[in-house]
Amino acid sequence: MKSHTKHLTFNVPARMGFVNITREIEREVADSGVREGLVLVNAMHITASVFINDDEPGLHEDYKRWLEWLAPFDPSPEKYHHNRTGEDNGDAHHKRQIMGREVVVAVTAGRLDFGPWEQIFYGEFDGRRPKRVLVKIIGE
Amino acid sequence: MKSHTKHLTFNVPARMGFVNITREIEREVADSGVREGLVLVNAMHITASVFINDDEPGLHEDYKRWLEWLAPFDPSPEKYHHNRTGEDNGDAHHKRQIMGREVVVAVTAGRLDFGPWEQIFYGEFDGRRPKRVLVKIIGE
Amino acid sequence: MKSHTKHLTFNVPARMGFVNITREIEREVADSGVREGLVLVNAMHITASVFINDDEPGLHEDYKRWLEWLAPFDPSPEKYHHNRTGEDNGDAHHKRQIMGREVVVAVTAGRLDFGPWEQIFYGEFDGRRPKRVLVKIIGE
Numbered sequence: 001m002k003s004h005t006k007h008l009t010f011n012v013p014a015r016m017g018f019v020n021i022t023r024e025i026e027r028e029v030a031d032s033g034v035r036e037g038l039v040l041v042n043a044m045h046i047t048a049s050v051f052i053n054d055d056e057p058g059l060h061e062d063y064k065r066w067l068e069w070l071a072p073f074d075p076s077p078e079k080y081h082h083n084r085t086g087e088d089n090g091d092a093h094h095k096r097q098i099m100g101r102e103v104v105v106a107v108t109a110g111r112l113d114f115g116p117w118e119q120i121f122y123g124e125f126d127g128r129r130p131k132r133v134l135v136k137i138i139g140e
Numbered sequence: 141m142k143s144h145t146k147h148l149t150f151n152v153p154a155r156m157g158f159v160n161i162t163r164e165i166e167r168e169v170a171d172s173g174v175r176e177g178l179v180l181v182n183a184m185h186i187t188a189s190v191f192i193n194d195d196e197p198g199l200h201e202d203y204k205r206w207l208e209w210l211a212p213f214d215p216s217p218e219k220y221h222h223n224r225t226g227e228d229n230g231d232a233h234h235k236r237q238i239m240g241r242e243v244v245v246a247v248t249a250g251r252l253d254f255g256p257w258e259q260i261f262y263g264e265f266d267g268r269r270p271k272r273v274l275v276k277i278i279g280e
Numbered sequence: 281m282k283s284h285t286k287h288l289t290f291n292v293p294a295r296m297g298f299v300n301i302t303r304e305i306e307r308e309v310a311d312s313g314v315r316e317g318l319v320l321v322n323a324m325h326i327t328a329s330v331f332i333n334d335d336e337p338g339l340h341e342d343y344k345r346w347l348e349w350l351a352p353f354d355p356s357p358e359k360y361h362h363n364r365t366g367e368d369n370g371d372a373h374h375k376r377q378i379m380g381r382e383v384v385v386a387v388t389a390g391r392l393d394f395g396p397w398e399q400i401f402y403g404e405f406d407g408r409r410p411k412r413v414l415v416k417i418i419g420e
Contacts, residue, residue, distance in 0.1 A: 001141050001281050001317075001419065001420045003316035003317065003419065003420070005316075005386065005388050005393070036143035036145075036278070037141075037143065037278060038178070038180060038276065038278060038318070040318060040384050040385075040386055042384075042385075042386075043395075044394070044395030044396075044398065045395050045396075045397070046332065046333045046334050046395070046397050046398060051237065051241075052186065052241055053186045053233060053236075053237070054186050054222075054233060056222055056225060057221075058217075058220070058221035058222040058223075058224050058225060058230075059220075059221070059222040059230065059233055061221045062220050062221050062222050062230055062233075062234070063234070063237075066211065066234055070210075070350075071346070077338075080338070080339075080342050081337075081338035081339070081341045081342050082334075082336055082338040082339040082342050083338075084338050085336060085338060090338075090339065090342055093333060093334060093339055093342075094342070094343070094346055096333075097331065097333070097343075097378060097379060097380075098237060098238070098378070099237060100237075100240065100380065101331075101332055101380075101383065102383065102384060103241065103242065104180050104182075104242060104244055104384055105180075105182075106145065106180055106182075106274055106276035108145050108276070113145070113274055113276065114184070115183075115184030115185050115186070115272060115274075116184075116185075117185070117186050118184065118186060132395060134386055134393055134395075136318065136386035136388070136393070138278075138316070138317060138318060138418075138419060139141065139143065139278060140141045140143070141281050176283035176285075176418070177281075177283065177418060178318070178320060178416065178418060191377065191381075192326065192381055193326045193373060193376075193377070194326050194362075194373060196362055196365060197361075198357075198360070198361035198362040198363075198364050198365060198370075199360075199361070199362040199370065199373055201361045202360050202361050202362050202370055202373075202374070203374070203377075206351065206374055210350075238377060238378070239377060240377075240380065240381075243381065243382065244320050244322075244382060244384055245320075245322075246285065246320055246322075246414055246416035248285050248416070253285070253414055253416065254324070255323075255324030255325050255326070255412060255414075256324075256325075257325070257326050258324065258326060278418075279281065279283065279418060280281045280283070
């Protein structure tokens with residue numbers, strides 16, 4: 001069994017934003033030499049997500065409005081008790097649960113085994129600082 | 141290490157619907173010859189889900205009403221900017237995020253290592269056409 | 281390839297609650313002897329979750345209020361058709377979809393490959409009885 005580990009760093013210049021990281025993950029799959037296996041891609045921070053959906057700017061606007069409805073930004077400790085700690089990112093911990101922490105993708109014949117529109121995104125909900133994504137590939 | 145890959149196709153005759161695919165996944169596990177390992181099952185389309193829950197029709201009605209509250213169908217480009225592309229499925233991209241893209245299940249002694257009520261479902265949110273599910277099994 | 285399987289049991293004394301199970305999972309990784317691989321941790325019951333987030337009591341209060349807004353407890357069969365079966369846990373099946381069934385975590389150099397704040401939680405939405413969590417580790 002082969003394994004390959006990589007930590008990628010992203011610095012999103014806004015509080016919320018989505019970055020297409022498919023090319024970076026494809027590169028790691030190629031570097032790993034794995035032909036048949038699984039790749040795990042996960043946010044290493046708990047106010048960020050990795051998810052798979054469409055690379056379409058209108059949809060990303062929709063996601064931002066929808067997540068703001070589901071868990072509005074509010075730095076007050078009344079809305080989010082988490083903000084009693086002095087942080088202001090209670091909302092981000094909720095948004096990340098909707099969008100998910102991780103994806104697991106099949107590697108077949110040395111490539112991501114993807115449907116026609118699948119793209120991997122890093123989702124940031126408390127940005128403006130460097131944060132990490134883990135890529136772990138196992139297989140043969 | 142063994143690996144086994146299968147693409148299954150489903151054509152749900154409604155916009156939204158849930159299909160129990162547990163038997164199909166069990167068959168792939170048997171075909172794979174894997175005794176100890178992991179199976180990944182994921183929707184290959186970004187307006188569909190694979191999830192694990194109860195095979196109970198009342199619950200599935202509840203899920204449909206709840207998802208319609210969380211992300212109502214609305215073909216207008218005002219509600220979903222995604223629909224500016226000419227598509228009408230903005231809602232489906234949101235519903236899929238709630239229900240998830242994939243499940244990873246343990247294979248133990250050659251079988252899905254499941255609790256008493258766990259069943260695997262394909263969740264369709266923009267149906268009436270053939271769409272694919274990937275099954276990838278690795279182990280020994 | 282090595283594999284290691286463990287079923288853990290938790291009995292949460294309230295309807296809803298979160299239990300930090302990171303130490304238990306670390307122990308299983310150590311017992312497995314796996315240095316490079318993946319660990320799957322999933323709820324085996326369909327009214328419970330396994331998720332990764334912050335071990336901060338204010339956040340857990342926030343999650344409880346938020347999940348109650350998204351899917352309120354209501355034993356009546358009007359609110360949840362699932363409760364026509366005689367059960368009263370329709371809400372719990374919804375809360376579990378928001379928080380997720382499972383996490384997959386990388387094992388690197390024999391340890392959980394975690395960011396600074398990542399902790400693994402068992403999330404209970406229909407407690408006061410013993411329920412199980414599966415830990416499956418594969419790798420080398």
